[in-house]
Amino acid sequence: MRKPTESAGPTQRQQRVAELVRHAIAEVLSRGDLQDPVLSRHVITVPEVRMSPDLKLATAYVMPLGGEDEQPVIEALERNRKVLRQEVARRVNLKFAPDLRFRRDETFDEAARIDRLLRSDKVQRDLGPDRDSGE
Incomplete structure (x- = not known):
């Protein structure tokens, strides 16, 4: 076992x-x-x-x-x-x-940190429309 x-x-x-x-x-x-x-x-x-x-x-x-x-x-x-x-x-x-x-409980802080990361300029630039169109 x-x-x-x-x-x-x-x-x-x-x-x-x-x-x-x-x-x-x-x-x-x-x-x-x-x-x-x-x-x-x-x-x-x-x-x-x-x-x-x-x-x-x-x-x-x-x-x-x-x-x-x-x-x-x-x-x-x-x-x-x-x-x-x-x-x-x-x-x-x-x-x-x-x-x-x-x-x-630190889960709310962690969620806020992840949310800030996802909204950051660098991530938004990577997710921008140019990336989806293949240009």
Whole structure:
């Protein structure tokens, strides 16, 4: 039997558990179950959670709506990590509740960077009408 390599990406089980954990965290945050003044002032999206291969660590990528106060929000999530972990354990049926860590979601920044590249003069020149006509 072949061992999966790190470059093979997450297993189906990792992806399934990550999605369950993502839903659990998002539900706790949307319901306002945490009594934290920073978190209560923000709508927080959780676009992705990645699980370690042993399913004992969940890295949640988060972004406050509008991208405001990112660092205070992540710090507040870290402060409330224990309560969030308990809530995830209650909602997701796993042998062990995963440790949680929170990171800023950078996919919006990456999308904006790609968009800027595609709109750059150099790329537009390469995509211009002369290229299609074969001249």
